Amino acid sequence: EAQVTQNPRYLITVTGKKLTVTCSQNMNHEYMSWYRQDPGLGLRQIYYSMNVEVTDKGDVPEGYKVSRKEKRNFPLILESPSPNQTSLYFCASSDDSGRDFYEQYFGPGTRLTVT
Amino acid sequence: ILNVEQSPQSLHVQEGDSTNFTCSFPSSNFYALHWYRWETAKSPEALFVMTLNGDEKKKGRISATLNTKEGYSYLYIKGSQPEDSATYLCYNQGGKLIFGQGTELSVKP
Numbered sequence: 001e002a003q004v005t006q007n008p009r010y011l012i013t014v015t016g017k018k019l020t021v022t023c024s025q026n027m028n029h030e031y032m033s034w035y036r037q038d039p040g041l042g043l044r045q046i047y048y049s050m051n052v053e054v055t056d057k058g059d060v061p062e063g064y065k066v067s068r069k070e071k072r073n074f075p076l077i078l079e080s081p082s083p084n085q086t087s088l089y090f091c092a093s094s095d096d097s098g099r100d101f102y103e104q105y106f107g108p109g110t111r112l113t114v115t
Numbered sequence: 116i117l118n119v120e121q122s123p124q125s126l127h128v129q130e131g132d133s134t135n136f137t138c139s140f141p142s143s144n145f146y147a148l149h150w151y152r153w154e155t156a157k158s159p160e161a162l163f164v165m166t167l168n169g170d171e172k173k174k175g176r177i178s179a180t181l182n183t184k185e186g187y188s189y190l191y192i193k194g195s196q197p198e199d200s201a202t203y204l205c206y207n208q209g210g211k212l213i214f215g216q217g218t219e220l221s222v223k224p
Contacts, residue, residue: 043214
């Protein structure tokens with residue numbers, strides 16, 4: 001089954017404790033992206049990756065890191081989480097193989113609470 | 116318009132009502148307009164992608180139109196059903212992927 005998976009789905013942590021949210025897709029997609037969703041603000045892009053070893057900042061990259069060592073995985077790293085990073089996070093992927101208008105496939109979301 | 120804006124933010128209708136809402140985007144920075152449906156506790160799912168001025172797409176009771184010159188798209192739902200209750204998101208695939216904040220639709224039986 002074609003899908004985007006994220007782990008963990010729920011996480012409660014404390015300020016300053018490094019964490020990683022994993023994202024994996026099995027569709028051989030080139031494009032992957034991380035979003036955060038906050039009430040009234042819609043989905044805001046954190047980082048995206050056009051291909052392996054190619055990453056770029058989205059609209060709200062501060063406080064986050066990503067890596068793209070393999071095509072299927074795109075982990076989101078919070079080196080020192082703070083309470084303002086409490087949010088619902090979505091990973092997404094899409095096929096950018098020459099087609100211009102690609103739909104994104106979203107993971108199930110990770111609800112992160114930083115106390 | 117610098118960003119993608121959706122209105123209204125929320126909408127409450129009765130079963131059987133038809134409804135519509137708007138996605139506005141910068142017409143100077145347009146590439147493609149996507150509509151997504153996002154049910155609570157699930158992931159957003161693609162509805163339509165629209166690229167040409169005057170485009171009209173339809174999927175069952177849901178349809179969408181696009182005006183790239185004035186920078187807006189309408190999403191219509193005919194004869195709303197409770198299962199249509201969701202947040203409807205649009206984004207402009209022009210440069211960075213900019214999402215609107217969504218329209219939350221609630222359909223009461």
